[in-house]
Amino acid sequence: MRTLRILTILLLLGYACEQARAEDASSPESLKAASELVAITSPDMMQQLTAGLTTAFWPLVQQQASAGKIDDATVAKLRGEFERLQLAFAADALKDAPAIYARHFTVAELRQLTAFYRTPIGAKVLREMPQVTSEFAALTLPRLPELQQHSREAFAAVLREHGYLK
DSSP: OHHHHHHHHHHHHHHHHHHHHHHHHTSHHHHHHHHHHHHHHSHHHHHHHHHHHHHHHHHHHHHHHHHTTOOHHHHHHHHHHHHHHHHHHHHHHHTTHHHHHHHHSOHHHHHHHHHHHTSHHHHHHHHHHHHHHHHHHHHHGGGHHHHHHHHHHHHHHHHHHTTSOO
Protein backbone atom coordinates (compact mmCIF):
# COMPACT_ATOMS: atom_id res chain seq x y z
CA MET A 1 0.00 0.00 0.00
CA ARG A 2 2.88 2.36 0.83
CA THR A 3 4.42 1.69 -2.59
CA LEU A 4 1.13 2.54 -4.27
CA ARG A 5 0.94 5.86 -2.38
CA ILE A 6 4.51 6.73 -3.34
CA LEU A 7 3.84 5.83 -6.97
CA THR A 8 0.67 7.95 -6.95
CA ILE A 9 2.55 10.91 -5.48
CA LEU A 10 5.32 10.55 -8.06
CA LEU A 11 2.78 10.40 -10.89
CA LEU A 12 0.98 13.48 -9.58
CA LEU A 13 4.27 15.34 -9.24
CA GLY A 14 5.20 14.37 -12.79
CA TYR A 15 1.83 15.60 -14.03
CA ALA A 16 2.21 18.87 -12.12
CA CYS A 17 5.69 19.39 -13.62
CA GLU A 18 4.35 18.73 -17.13
CA GLN A 19 1.50 21.18 -16.55
CA ALA A 20 3.95 23.81 -15.35
CA ARG A 21 6.17 23.18 -18.37
CA ALA A 22 3.19 23.44 -20.74
CA GLU A 23 2.10 26.73 -19.17
CA ASP A 24 5.70 27.96 -19.19
CA ALA A 25 6.10 27.08 -22.88
CA SER A 26 3.55 29.62 -24.00
CA SER A 27 4.87 32.42 -21.83
CA PRO A 28 6.66 35.37 -23.41
CA GLU A 29 9.54 34.77 -20.97
CA SER A 30 9.93 31.20 -22.19
CA LEU A 31 9.87 32.21 -25.84
CA LYS A 32 12.38 34.99 -25.15
CA ALA A 33 14.75 32.56 -23.40
CA ALA A 34 14.34 30.06 -26.24
CA SER A 35 14.98 32.75 -28.85
CA GLU A 36 18.17 33.72 -27.06
CA LEU A 37 19.30 30.09 -27.07
CA VAL A 38 18.57 29.74 -30.79
CA ALA A 39 20.43 32.99 -31.53
CA ILE A 40 23.52 31.66 -29.78
CA THR A 41 23.44 28.14 -31.19
CA SER A 42 22.38 28.68 -34.76
CA PRO A 43 24.33 31.11 -36.94
CA ASP A 44 27.71 29.45 -37.44
CA MET A 45 26.38 25.99 -36.75
CA MET A 46 23.90 26.17 -39.64
CA GLN A 47 26.60 27.30 -42.06
CA GLN A 48 28.96 24.54 -40.90
CA LEU A 49 26.25 21.90 -40.96
CA THR A 50 25.22 22.90 -44.47
CA ALA A 51 28.84 22.74 -45.64
CA GLY A 52 29.32 19.37 -43.96
CA LEU A 53 26.15 17.92 -45.44
CA THR A 54 27.13 19.21 -48.86
CA THR A 55 30.49 17.50 -48.49
CA ALA A 56 28.77 14.27 -47.44
CA PHE A 57 25.99 14.19 -50.04
CA TRP A 58 27.36 16.14 -52.99
CA PRO A 59 29.49 13.30 -54.39
CA LEU A 60 26.30 11.34 -55.13
CA VAL A 61 24.75 14.31 -56.92
CA GLN A 62 27.97 14.94 -58.83
CA GLN A 63 28.16 11.27 -59.82
CA GLN A 64 24.66 11.46 -61.26
CA ALA A 65 25.49 14.73 -63.01
CA SER A 66 28.58 13.14 -64.57
CA ALA A 67 26.55 10.17 -65.74
CA GLY A 68 24.16 12.66 -67.37
CA LYS A 69 27.11 14.32 -69.13
CA ILE A 70 26.48 17.68 -67.42
CA ASP A 71 29.37 20.14 -67.88
CA ASP A 72 31.50 21.38 -64.95
CA ALA A 73 30.15 24.95 -65.03
CA THR A 74 26.60 23.67 -64.71
CA VAL A 75 27.60 21.27 -61.91
CA ALA A 76 29.21 24.19 -60.06
CA LYS A 77 26.02 26.22 -60.47
CA LEU A 78 23.98 23.23 -59.23
CA ARG A 79 26.20 22.97 -56.14
CA GLY A 80 25.73 26.66 -55.39
CA GLU A 81 21.97 26.23 -55.65
CA PHE A 82 22.11 23.12 -53.47
CA GLU A 83 23.96 25.03 -50.73
CA ARG A 84 21.72 28.10 -51.06
CA LEU A 85 18.58 25.98 -50.77
CA GLN A 86 19.90 24.15 -47.71
CA LEU A 87 20.69 27.43 -45.95
CA ALA A 88 17.31 28.93 -46.84
CA PHE A 89 15.54 25.79 -45.66
CA ALA A 90 17.46 25.79 -42.38
CA ALA A 91 16.83 29.50 -41.79
CA ASP A 92 13.12 29.03 -42.41
CA ALA A 93 12.98 25.98 -40.13
CA LEU A 94 14.77 27.92 -37.38
CA LYS A 95 11.85 30.33 -37.16
CA ASP A 96 9.93 27.56 -35.37
CA ALA A 97 12.81 26.53 -33.12
CA PRO A 98 12.10 28.86 -30.15
CA ALA A 99 8.56 27.53 -29.73
CA ILE A 100 9.83 23.95 -29.92
CA TYR A 101 12.56 24.59 -27.35
CA ALA A 102 10.03 26.35 -25.12
CA ARG A 103 7.78 23.28 -25.19
CA HIS A 104 10.59 20.95 -24.12
CA PHE A 105 12.56 23.06 -21.65
CA THR A 106 11.66 25.32 -18.77
CA VAL A 107 12.82 28.93 -18.70
CA ALA A 108 15.47 27.97 -16.14
CA GLU A 109 16.72 25.12 -18.34
CA LEU A 110 16.84 27.38 -21.40
CA ARG A 111 18.90 29.89 -19.43
CA GLN A 112 21.24 27.12 -18.26
CA LEU A 113 21.71 25.93 -21.84
CA THR A 114 22.40 29.46 -23.01
CA ALA A 115 24.94 29.92 -20.21
CA PHE A 116 26.58 26.60 -21.15
CA TYR A 117 26.98 27.61 -24.80
CA ARG A 118 28.69 30.79 -23.65
CA THR A 119 31.40 28.76 -21.86
CA PRO A 120 34.55 27.62 -23.70
CA ILE A 121 33.36 23.98 -23.90
CA GLY A 122 29.90 25.11 -25.01
CA ALA A 123 31.44 27.24 -27.74
CA LYS A 124 33.55 24.25 -28.80
CA VAL A 125 30.44 22.06 -28.96
CA LEU A 126 28.85 24.61 -31.29
CA ARG A 127 31.98 24.68 -33.47
CA GLU A 128 32.56 20.92 -33.59
CA MET A 129 29.08 19.37 -33.63
CA PRO A 130 28.31 20.27 -37.24
CA GLN A 131 31.50 18.47 -38.32
CA VAL A 132 30.72 15.52 -36.04
CA THR A 133 27.20 15.37 -37.49
CA SER A 134 28.39 15.52 -41.10
CA GLU A 135 31.06 12.88 -40.47
CA PHE A 136 28.41 10.67 -38.93
CA ALA A 137 26.10 11.29 -41.90
CA ALA A 138 28.94 10.41 -44.28
CA LEU A 139 29.49 7.12 -42.45
CA THR A 140 25.78 6.35 -42.33
CA LEU A 141 24.89 7.11 -45.93
CA PRO A 142 26.67 4.09 -47.48
CA ARG A 143 24.91 1.82 -44.96
CA LEU A 144 21.40 2.90 -45.93
CA PRO A 145 20.98 0.36 -48.75
CA GLU A 146 21.79 -2.44 -46.28
CA LEU A 147 19.21 -1.07 -43.83
CA GLN A 148 16.65 -0.84 -46.62
CA GLN A 149 17.34 -4.46 -47.62
CA HIS A 150 17.05 -5.71 -44.03
CA SER A 151 13.82 -3.73 -43.61
CA ARG A 152 12.33 -5.22 -46.79
CA GLU A 153 13.26 -8.73 -45.64
CA ALA A 154 11.88 -8.19 -42.12
CA PHE A 155 8.66 -6.66 -43.43
CA ALA A 156 8.22 -9.51 -45.92
CA ALA A 157 8.67 -12.04 -43.10
CA VAL A 158 6.01 -10.33 -40.97
CA LEU A 159 3.63 -10.06 -43.93
CA ARG A 160 4.21 -13.75 -44.75
CA GLU A 161 3.62 -14.70 -41.13
CA HIS A 162 0.27 -12.88 -41.18
CA GLY A 163 -0.81 -14.32 -44.51
CA TYR A 164 -0.34 -11.23 -46.68
CA LEU A 165 2.48 -12.72 -48.73
CA LYS A 166 3.11 -16.25 -49.95
